[in-house]
Amino acid sequence: MATLVDLQKAEEPRDMVHRAVQALAEGHVIAVPTETVYGLAASGLDADAVARMIALKGRSPDAPLAVALRSSDAVWDFACQLSPLAQRLARRCWPGPLTLVMPCDSPDSAITQLPEGVRKYVLAPDGCVGFRVVAHRVFETLHQFVAAPIVLTSANLSGQPPATTGDAVLAQFADEKYAEDLPLILSDGPSRYAGASTVVRVKGNTYEILREGAIERAAMRQFVKPIIAVVCTGNTCRSPMAEVLLRERFRQKTGREDTVLVVSAGVSAMPGGGAAQQAVEAMSERGLDLTGHSSRPLDERLVELADLILTMTNQHREAIITRWPAAEPRVRTLLRDGGDVSDPIGAPPEVYTACADQIDQELADWVEELGDDWLTTEIQPQDQQQPHGDDQEGK
Numbered sequence: 001m002a003t004l005v006d007l008q009k010a011e012e013p014r015d016m017v018h019r020a021v022q023a024l025a026e027g028h029v030i031a032v033p034t035e036t037v038y039g040l041a042a043s044g045l046d047a048d049a050v051a052r053m054i055a056l057k058g059r060s061p062d063a064p065l066a067v068a069l070r071s072s073d074a075v076w077d078f079a080c081q082l083s084p085l086a087q088r089l090a091r092r093c094w095p096g097p098l099t100l101v102m103p104c105d106s107p108d109s110a111i112t113q114l115p116e117g118v119r120k121y122v123l124a125p126d127g128c129v130g131f132r133v134v135a136h137r138v139f140e141t142l143h144q145f146v147a148a149p150i151v152l153t154s155a156n157l158s159g160q161p162p163a164t165t166g167d168a169v170l171a172q173f174a175d176e177k178y179a180e181d182l183p184l185i186l187s188d189g190p191s192r193y194a195g196a197s198t199v200v201r202v203k204g205n206t207y208e209i210l211r212e213g214a215i216e217r218a219a220m221r222q223f224v225k226p227i228i229a230v231v232c233t234g235n236t237c238r239s240p241m242a243e244v245l246l247r248e249r250f251r252q253k254t255g256r257e258d259t260v261l262v263v264s265a266g267v268s269a270m271p272g273g274g275a276a277q278q279a280v281e282a283m284s285e286r287g288l289d290l291t292g293h294s295s296r297p298l299d300e301r302l303v304e305l306a307d308l309i310l311t312m313t314n315q316h317r318e319a320i321i322t323r324w325p326a327a328e329p330r331v332r333t334l335l336r337d338g339g340d341v342s343d344p345i346g347a348p349p350e351v352y353t354a355c356a357d358q359i360d361q362e363l364a365d366w367v368e369e370l371g372d373d374w375l376t377t378e379i380q381p382q383d384q385q386q387p388h389g390d391d392q393e394g395k
Contacts, residue, residue: 002031002178004170004185007138016186017138021145023184029053031155031169031185032142035135035192036097036214037162038169040182041068041142044149047117053151054121056173056181059158065121066099066130068150070143075131077110079103085224085376086202088307092223095135097193097214101201104129114149122151128201138186154196155185164191205372208379224376227261229306230334231316235266235295237345238312238355240275242334244288245360249367259375263306265298267319276345278352285353303327310366313340334362336369 007013023030027049029042040057042049044067054061069075072090076082079102082090086102093100104111105127111119122129132152142150154162155169163169166187173182198215201208207224209217228246232239243264250260273295280290303309303324309331311317321328334341341362344355 001176002170002173002182002185004166004187006166007033007186007188014141017141018145020138020184020186021142024049024142024146024150028183029056029181031163031166031173031182032138033136033166033186033188033191034132034139034152036195036197037164037191037193038155038166039152040155042151043146044114044118044122044151046148047115050118050121050151052181053153056178057153057156057158059153061121064124064128064130066132066152067122068132068134068139068143068152070133071095072133074149075100075102075133078129078131080106080108083202083204084226084307084374085205085207088226089200089202089207089223090133092305093215094133096133097135097197099130099132099197099199101128101130101199101210103127103203110149118151128203130199132197135192136188138188162196164194165189205375206377206379208381210381221378224378225258225261226307226374226376227263227305229298229302229309230262230264230312231267231298231309231320232264232312232341233266233268233316233343234273234345235264235269235297236273236293237276237279237343237352238341238359239264239266240290240293240295241279241283241352241356242310242312242359242363243293244283244290245286245356246363246367248286248288249360249363253367254375263296263302265296265302267298267316269295269297271296276352278344278347278349279356281349282352282356286356300324306330308332308370310334312343314338315340334359334366336362336365 005016007016010016020030024043027046029040029049029052032039032041040053042053072094089100156162157172160172166185169185193214196213198213199211201210230239230242243262247262251257275290275293283290311333314333317331317333320331344351
């Protein structure tokens with residue numbers, strides 16, 4: 001019978017995880033907790049271990065396995081070129097209960113470095129691979145000491161319910177015939193979501209929900225939407241006007257109100273302030289409404305979520321990237337020539353009108369530059385093919 005180690009009762013849980021690291025290095029299959037359901041894990045560099053994992057489950061070899069990576073950045077080594085949509089989902093949903101299925105057919109993909117006996121089980125016929133970045137403390141430690149990607153499938157016999165506790169795994173694999181192939185089960189209490197990950201296939205700007213799981217379909221449809229943040233100083237003049245102007249530009253382009261989420265903020269804003277009266281009037285002249293605007297300061301969460309941050313001045317841009325350096329590729333000045341949009345605060349109405357005209361023209365150019373590929377389209381599944389993992393897959 002497999003040895004079950006309860007990490008919540010162990011005196012040194014880290015030592016127990018190191019035991020799992022050693023087991024993977026020696027070519028064993030182990031059972032591990034994730035935030036979705038418990039999984040079977042094997043080294044992505046060991047074809048024999050991956051083959052034994054499939055045999056252990058009794059699952060069809062035609063259903064691709066998932067690959068667990070240490071971070072969202074690591075996916076670039078495999079997918080090579082991520083579309084804006086794929087980058088968006090990786091940034092917003094990882095670590096977390098999303099299996100992101102993407103093309104990995106480039107000759108430069110790290111997939112080509114895996115043994116053929118592993119590639120055939122993780123690559124789908126269309127050249128896609130399903131990736132996970134697991135949000136669980138066990139995986140954080142595993143990835144520190146296991147250089148190889150980890151191949152995953154749910155820790156249940158094929159056709160049986162997924163296991164959400166270590167005891168449930170042990171119950172399904174209690175027979176002595178499994179002892180040699182599954183020597184170790186790490187238990188860390190009930191899984192957080194107690195259900196499978198959501199599986200989404202992304203190709204370019206299109207996405208297909210292959211399986212609805214911990215992330216519900218309605219939530220996923222929000223995660224895929226581009227977010228543009230327009231930023232000024234106090235979020236009462238320039239950026240509120242830019243917000244409603246840009247939203248209107250996208251409405252005219254797509255015929256919908258919610259294709260792109262547009263928000264505004266200020267690098268030095270106080271929360272809850274209204275828009276300047278002159279800004280309200282300038283937008284009213286265009287049939288746009290700013291009366292309900294409430295100012296907000298730019299914060300870390302918005303910076304993380306935004307696909308594009310347009311600043312009114314270079315000073316705003318520098319302030320953002322100084323505080324959040326990782327966001328630099330996504331922070332641009334509204335004026336693409338690198339100039340600044342002057343602050344009209346306290347100026348007469350005609351100055352606000354001129355400022356709005358300047359902002360609107362620049363936004364028109366941005367909408368054209370971003371093009372249709374920046375928008376997203378949902379594809380409805382045309383067949384009943386299994387997602388990456390089987391129908392009980394929690395990875």
